[in-house]
Amino acid sequence: MTALTLTTGRNDSARPLPWRRMVLVTWLQHRGVLVGVAALFGALAIYLSIMGLIVHHAWTVDMDCHPASSLTCQNLAGSFATQWHSGATIAFPLQLLPALIGAFAGAPMLAREMETGTFRYAWTQDFGRTRWIIAKLTLVGGPLAVMAGAFGILTYWYFGPFVPGQLNPLDPRTFALECLALPGWVLAAFAIGAFVGMLIRRVVPAMATAMAVAGGLGLAADLYLRQHYLPPLVMVSANGPAQSAWTLGSWYTGRGGQVVSAETVNMACPGPGPYGSTPGAPAQCMPKHGYTQLWSYQPASRYWPFQGLESGGLLLLAILLVAATIWLVHRRAA
Amino acid sequence: MNIIETAGLGKNYGRTWALRDCTFAMPEGHLAALVGPNGAGKTTLLHLLVGLTNAAAGTATVLGGLPAGSRAALNGIAFVAQDAPVYTNLTAANMIRLARNLNRNFDPPYARARLGELDIPLDRKAAKLSGGQRAQLALTLALAKRPRLLILDEPLASLDPLARHDFMGTVLAAVGEDGVSVLMSSHALAELQRVADFLIVLTKGQVRVADTAEDLASTHRVLTGPAGSADQVARKLHVVQDQRGEAQAHLLVKTHGPKEPVPPGWEAHPAGMEELVLAYLRSAGETGPAPLPSKPTASTGAAR
Numbered sequence: 001m002t003a004l005t006l007t008t009g010r011n012d013s014a015r016p017l018p019w020r021r022m023v024l025v026t027w028l029q030h031r032g033v034l035v036g037v038a039a040l041f042g043a044l045a046i047y048l049s050i051m052g053l054i055v056h057h058a059w060t061v062d063m064d065c066h067p068a069s070s071l072t073c074q075n076l077a078g079s080f081a082t083q084w085h086s087g088a089t090i091a092f093p094l095q096l097l098p099a100l101i102g103a104f105a106g107a108p109m110l111a112r113e114m115e116t117g118t119f120r121y122a123w124t125q126d127f128g129r130t131r132w133i134i135a136k137l138t139l140v141g142g143p144l145a146v147m148a149g150a151f152g153i154l155t156y157w158y159f160g161p162f163v164p165g166q167l168n169p170l171d172p173r174t175f176a177l178e179c180l181a182l183p184g185w186v187l188a189a190f191a192i193g194a195f196v197g198m199l200i201r202r203v204v205p206a207m208a209t210a211m212a213v214a215g216g217l218g219l220a221a222d223l224y225l226r227q228h229y230l231p232p233l234v235m236v237s238a239n240g241p242a243q244s245a246w247t248l249g250s251w252y253t254g255r256g257g258q259v260v261s262a263e264t265v266n267m268a269c270p271g272p273g274p275y276g277s278t279p280g281a282p283a284q285c286m287p288k289h290g291y292t293q294l295w296s297y298q299p300a301s302r303y304w305p306f307q308g309l310e311s312g313g314l315l316l317l318a319i320l321l322v323a324a325t326i327w328l329v330h331r332r333a334a
Numbered sequence: 335m336n337i338i339e340t341a342g343l344g345k346n347y348g349r350t351w352a353l354r355d356c357t358f359a360m361p362e363g364h365l366a367a368l369v370g371p372n373g374a375g376k377t378t379l380l381h382l383l384v385g386l387t388n389a390a391a392g393t394a395t396v397l398g399g400l401p402a403g404s405r406a407a408l409n410g411i412a413f414v415a416q417d418a419p420v421y422t423n424l425t426a427a428n429m430i431r432l433a434r435n436l437n438r439n440f441d442p443p444y445a446r447a448r449l450g451e452l453d454i455p456l457d458r459k460a461a462k463l464s465g466g467q468r469a470q471l472a473l474t475l476a477l478a479k480r481p482r483l484l485i486l487d488e489p490l491a492s493l494d495p496l497a498r499h500d501f502m503g504t505v506l507a508a509v510g511e512d513g514v515s516v517l518m519s520s521h522a523l524a525e526l527q528r529v530a531d532f533l534i535v536l537t538k539g540q541v542r543v544a545d546t547a548e549d550l551a552s553t554h555r556v557l558t559g560p561a562g563s564a565d566q567v568a569r570k571l572h573v574v575q576d577q578r579g580e581a582q583a584h585l586l587v588k589t590h591g592p593k594e595p596v597p598p599g600w601e602a603h604p605a606g607m608e609e610l611v612l613a614y615l616r617s618a619g620e621t622g623p624a625p626l627p628s629k630p631t632a633s634t635g636a637a638r
Binding site: 011013016017021022024025028029032116117118120121122123124125126127128132331 | 384385386388405408409411412413415416417419420421422423424428431432433435436437438439472475479
């Protein structure tokens, strides 16, 4: 029982274990989530591909019709709009994806270790707990972002024919599902889940919180935040901005440039609706009274800048939350 | 070489100290028992030694001077936490693969062979194993790390008598074959008395005793004599526990060695480890984890 026999064959090198060792560890522990998310994205991708091919075929026929003003072409366009009037509805369930991934992939990652006590096993192994959590977050978050990126390209293609007829490019229903924004949202939701999981340390409450926070943030972005990424443009027009623009609001001004309520304008220039309630008082009448209609909107040309801004902001959020999670694991005294 | 050494080690949770001014050294090659009432700070001490908790005061080193919780220390220490946590959704075979990748010196053939000896199926998920099998799986994963120090937190608590026996058999085999040092916290005094050769008693966050069983036996004795002269005798000695009957008194005293003279009219007996542990637990004003063995001559409520 001497120290010599004890240390025979032992490798006590001070070099840390190689990172690649975490690949199998992460796979063994999180393959359920990774396979589940991949299956979900895969099933949705198959559906969107088949539907997308059909829609695109109809759309191409529509687009190739010449001259566009002919009755045949008008009918064709009309029948496309009628047949596919609900083609973009799939966007609503798809909007749940990031929050679901945050709740099912992010939140349990640490909450389950904390709840079942297995962190006391994981954190006392040779690999070291700080490197352990860095590796796990990277090896799960990375594939999720890649899958979301591929899926975002597919949705961008799928929703193409509905622009600008049913959707504008910046439409809150679809913007977050496309291109750069979707992987941003998935990463942010995953990081939110991991962070609240480490804070709350119980699986079910952490999942519920992650779902609420990620979902709430998504809703807030759609309804309030995104329209302020760049100052909206303002135009004077009786008819509003182009169909492809994201129209945010409309108001009236009087002769001196002061804001005038729609009621006042309608009183002077009654619209066709009952009690003159329909907006858009006759164009000839308004100048006579010195009224001007103004519109604020985000032009379609801002699609890519907004995609970049949203994705970049979410990536920053995800990095901050991941760093906070790593810090919590690093310093937590159990 | 000291496998564990602490100096002024302390840990507080808010205003209460879970562990305070804890100083002791444990030489290599022992199977040490860490005993103390619930809430005495046993788990806190073990967590400090494996780096799951950060010390608020003092220092702890392991394996001959490595800072507790450092990566070098975790390489040579295996820890089985309370309730033997394993990933219940993984099979034993996959736990072995996982452990192999998290550790430098992990020995998969050893782990597989041991689980085979224990009839624990490799392809069964840990969730479907019995409590005893899960504890054995956790212990196997710990031993397959080829540690120099094995730390076990209440490993016997949830096990039935047969599983306890098997579990301790495995621990003892590791001590005997590989020379692993062991520190285990437990309430199972009777089991510890059989196997432990080093004793650490912790009460109210403070170390009362940390010594080898041999030294404890040679420095403690039970003096039995007339109750009338007990006060006089007790005044001159370091009395750990004082039990008075109507005629006789039993004093468990700490001496400077077996050669110290016995007071005239008194008899000296060696103190058993269990008796000693209980005496120290009681002397701290705590209720011990097990009832005091009844002594025919001790009157009720006369202790202390």
